[in-house]
Amino acid sequence: MGRLTPLGCVPAAFIMALFYLGGELAQSRLGLPSSITGVYQGLLLFFILACDTMIFYQFKWIGFKKEAV
Amino acid sequence: MSLAASIISSTLNAGTPLLIAAVGIIIHEKSGVLNLGIEGIMLMGAVSGFAVTHATGSFELGFLAGMGVGLLLGLLFAFFTIGLRANQYAAGLALTLFGTGLSAFLGQSLQGAALPAARRSAFQDLRAFPSSERRSFRNTGLPTLRSP
Numbered sequence: 105m106g107r108l109t110p111l112g113c114v115p116a117a118f119i120m121a122l123f124y125l126g127g128e129l130a131q132s133r134l135g136l137p138s139s140i141t142g143v144y145q146g147l148l149l150f151f152i153l154a155c156d157t158m159i160f161y162q163f164k165w166i167g168f169k170k171e172a173v
Numbered sequence: 174m175s176l177a178a179s180i181i182s183s184t185l186n187a188g189t190p191l192l193i194a195a196v197g198i199i200i201h202e203k204s205g206v207l208n209l210g211i212e213g214i215m216l217m218g219a220v221s222g223f224a225v226t227h228a229t230g231s232f233e234l235g236f237l238a239g240m241g242v243g244l245l246l247g248l249l250f251a252f253f254t255i256g257l258r259a260n261q262y263a264a265g266l267a268l269t270l271f272g273t274g275l276s277a278f279l280g281q282s283l284q285g286a287a288l289p290a291a292r293r294s295a296f297q298d299l300r301a302f303p304s305s306e307r308r309s310f311r312n313t314g315l316p317t318l319r320s321p
Contacts, residue, residue: 137281142274146213149267150249153259 105152120145190215209265210250213272218243220276223283230289246272 105119106112127141194215201208222239226232246268253264 137278139274139277139281142270143278144274146267146269146271146274149263149270150253153253153264153267154257156259157257 105149123148206254207261207265208250209262210246210268210272211265213269213276214243214246214250215272216276217246217272220280220283223286223288224279226288227283227286 105116106114123141123145127136127138127144130136130140131138194211198208198211218239221242222235224235225238226235229235250264250268253259254261
């Protein structure tokens with residue numbers, strides 16, 4: 105999340121810590137299970153990883169044609 | 174001796190799933206992929222297998238469900254690391270976070286739930302053994318370590 109920069113790690117760490125705290129707050133206020141935090145963080149990391157590639161490439165349907173060697 | 178036998182027996186019981194997962198991860202390593210998400214995959218497979226067995230009462234269906242969910246999560250990991258060429262460490266850690274969180278979330282209603290009584294499955298069919306050996310198998314589950 106820090107985009108490979110040392111300074112970027114600081115806000116990334118703060119954001120991850122805020123997710124944990126927010127998860128506990130949601131547990132006490134709304135009665136949500138705290139394990140929701142892990143699901144959310146995992147999904148967030150997945151989307152961040154995907155966006156690294158998706159920014160520069162797009163999916164294109166090329167069919168099932170045989171590749172010419 | 175009986176204490177040692179029970180310790181070794183429970184160690185084998187607890188370690189066998191880890192061993193099977195380790196075999197899978199070794200295959201991953203041989204192919205050049207570092208799969209840190211195996212913990213999430215294992216937990217999700219365990220929860221789905223337990224849930225399906227609890228719902229249907231069939232151990233075979235639970236086995237298949239655990240396999241299927243593990244397969245889907247492995248496919249997700251492969252899509253990220255091979256398809257999108259994302260960082261393998263980050264993708265694995267994301268899968269671990271996701272799997273532990275989702276399995277804890279899904280398994281919350283199943284806490285303390287009891288499975289139907291385990292019947293003898295095809296893997297444990299000991300009818301081929303003579304009756305004396307079968308009895309020793311049934312008693313301890315670990316006949317070679319019984320005290321004389």
